[in-house]
Amino acid sequence: MAVTIAVLSQKGGTGKTTAVRTLADVFRRVGLETLAVDLDPQGNLSDYFDLPPDAEPTIAEVLGGSRPATEAIHDDVIPANLQLAEAELALTGKMGRELTLRRALRGLGDGYDVILVDCPPSLGLLTVNALVAADHALITAEAQYFALQGVEQALEVIDLARENLNPDLNWVGVVLNLADMRTVHSREAYQSLADAYPDQVFRTTIRQSIAYAESAERAVSILDYRPDLGADYLALARELLDRLGLEDASERVESLAGELAGGRR
Numbered sequence: 430m431a432v433t434i435a436v437l438s439q440k441g442g443t444g445k446t447t448a449v450r451t452l453a454d455v456f457r458r459v460g461l462e463t464l465a466v467d468l469d470p471q472g473n474l475s476d477y478f479d480l481p482p483d484a485e486p487t488i489a490e491v492l493g494g495s496r497p498a499t500e501a502i503h504d505d506v507i508p509a510n511l512q513l514a515e516a517e518l519a520l521t522g523k524m525g526r527e528l529t530l531r532r533a534l535r536g537l538g539d540g541y542d543v544i545l546v547d548c549p550p551s552l553g554l555l556t557v558n559a560l561v562a563a564d565h566a567l568i569t570a571e572a573q574y575f576a577l578q579g580v581e582q583a584l585e586v587i588d589l590a591r592e593n594l595n596p597d598l599n600w601v602g603v604v605l606n607l608a609d610m611r612t613v614h615s616r617e618a619y620q621s622l623a624d625a626y627p628d629q630v631f632r633t634t635i636r637q638s639i640a641y642a643e644s645a646e647r648a649v650s651i652l653d654y655r656p657d658l659g660a661d662y663l664a665l666a667r668e669l670l671d672r673l674g675l676e677d678a679s680e681r682v683e684s685l686a687g688e689l690a691g692g693r694r
């Protein structure tokens with residue numbers, strides 16, 4: 430049975446899509462069958478995985494009920510495009526609108542160990558759908574003064590999902606992204622999260638680098654493009670897998686980190 434993780438934040442540019450893309454990559458390399466679901470009409474995740482822009486059906490048809498999720502899987506990714514914005518509008522007036530993704534993904538879990546859902550940069554109906562479908566919520570926060578505020582807003586929506594529709598939803602943690610821990614600015618952002626949520630903030634922070642935009646443009650994983658930076662995601666994956674109780678996989682990530690570091694020398 431797959432463990433489903435929704436990656437969310439209340440705004441764009443906090444590294445959600447990069448996190449889903451890279452964590453999926455790490456998980457696959459250690460033998461975890463991983464499905465990545467793009468739930469953002471911008472379709473960035475689909476681009477980062479280099480899926481053809483006309484790959485069909487997409488998550489829009491799945492949420493609209495015209496196609497089953499199994500048919501929308503392309504190379505272990507369910508893509509999205511602008512049609513998802515229309516599908517979201519069409520959902521708005523429907524009964525059970527918050528449960529649509531959960532129902533659509535039901536049954537897929539048998540074929541996968543992990544399902545990662547990349548949320549859009551807002552806390553609206555699509556993100557609520559992800560949270561209702563998920564076992565765990567992972568928040569990304571940009572290393573800025575407003576990081577804490579963004580996390581608090583995301584937490585309110587997690588609480589709503591939990592109170593109304595998904596009582597077992599677990600907040601698995603918050604990761605500080607695009608960080609430069611040499612600066613006071615980033616260190617203060619981290620400290621504000623650590624003070625407020627000492628048990629949830631990941632020790633690992635993801636360093637800021639232009640290499641991420643470059644690797645995204647080339648649809649190459651940061652693990653291959655810049656293994657030295659990819660080490661951040663390997664460390665994050667280990668912490669995350671430990672929190673999920675998947676210690677075996679976490680140990681395999683440690684071996685992978687050794688291999689990638691060895692390849693660099």
Ligand SMILES: Nc1ncnc2c1ncn2[C@@H]1O[C@H](COP(=O)(O)OP(=O)(O)O)[C@@H](O)[C@H]1O
Nearest residue numbers: 441442443444445446447607636637638641642
């Ligand atoms: N650690 C990082 N350092 C610098 N830029 C990053 C980092 N992670 C992602 N980016 C870049 O920032 C932009 C937004 O990242 P993305 O993952 O798409 O965020 P979101 O999905 O939250 O909008 C992209 O251009 C991406 O390549």
Ligand SMILES: [Mg+2]
Nearest residue numbers: 445446469473
């Ligand atoms: Mg995104």
